[in-house]
Amino acid sequence: MANASRQAAWEFWGAELKRRREDAKLTQDALRRMVFVSGAYIGQFEQAIRKPQLDVAIRIDEVLQTDGFFERTWRKLIDDKRYADYFAAAAELEQLATKICEFESMIVPGLLQTAPYTRAVTLANNPLAADEYIEDKVHARLDRAIILKEATRPLYWAVLHEAVLRVPVGGPGVMAEQLEHIARLARERKILLQVLPFAARAHPLMGRMLTLMEFEDAPPTAYTEGVYSGNLLDDPALMKRVQESYDQVRAAALSPEASLTLIRSAAEDYRRCASST
Incomplete structure (x- = not known):
């Protein structure tokens, strides 16, 4: 479903919610309390x-007694087979964000991945998958990254643990291209990037990934991911704790300039290794 038609469908979902809420003679605040959501949701x-x-x-x-209408419609709208079920909602929000901050402890964030790197990661997770399946996943991830090329792109700030640079996903040639791509995005001022070095030792997000998203007219949301699972977080108290953890990691990371130097050095090492094999 194209972005425009999907947005129109969500607008229909919202219009139906308003109509049926008013038919039930409930205010927005009354319905909010009954379905346990925050603020002006x-x-x-x-x-x-x-x-x-x-x-x-x-x-x-349940509250509006709509016989599953909103659940069924939600599932149809969010059912984007390009993404894992647990990530589909986060992928939708990513396209609407005005600011995205990410931390990754082991692999390059999806928005920064090159096709060969994505292919290697997908194949590692699906060693017996057909080529068509692998290529569908590659194209889906590259489609997501288009937002970093648009004039209205979000402010994007990533902190990568040094392990991301050192694990040779796909081999030296793939890693060299991947790190050169990241360096180019930073050099062109399309992204802000820092590296958390091994020397930083323990930190609040050890072994985890985290994406923080901010929006023009909606509260911030965080996305975390585990093994074949993901969670969207928007509780204000929890968001405060998550933001504090991210700020601690960012404070311990190298400066953008030093980070870029380290990434370039790692890319050169991989390039030399690739040319010698």
Whole structure:
């Protein structure tokens, strides 16, 4: 589903929510309390500024007695087979964000990946998959990265653990190209990038990944991912703790200039290794 038509469908979802809420003679605040969401979320759902999570859609059906309408429609809209089920909602939010901050402890963030690197990661996770499946995943990830090329691109700030630079995903040639790509994005001022060196030792996000997203007309959201699972977080108290953890990691990282020097050095090492084999 193209982005424009998908957005129109979410606007229909929001309009139906407003109509059925008013038919039930409930204010936005009353419905908010009944489905246990924060702040002005109901209004943002109705204007298609923000998309609800599945459990909220289910509770809306229960409160408004809509026989599963909002859950079914939600599943149809969010069912993008290019992405894992647990990541589809985060992928939607990513396209709407005005600011994205990421931390990765082991692999290059999806928005920064090159095709060969993505292919190697996907194949590692799906060693028996057909070529068509692998290429679909590669194209989906590259499609996501288009937002960094647009004039209205979000402010993007990534902190990568040094392990991301040292694990030779796909081999030396793939890693050289990948790190050169990241360096080019930073050099062209399309992204802000820092590296957390091994010397930084323990930190609040050890072994984890984290994406923080901010929006023009909606509260911030965080996305975390585990083994074949992912979670969107938007509780204000939890978001405060998550932001503090990210700030600690960012403070311990190398400066952008020193980070770029380290990335270039690692890329050169991989390039020499690739040319000698």
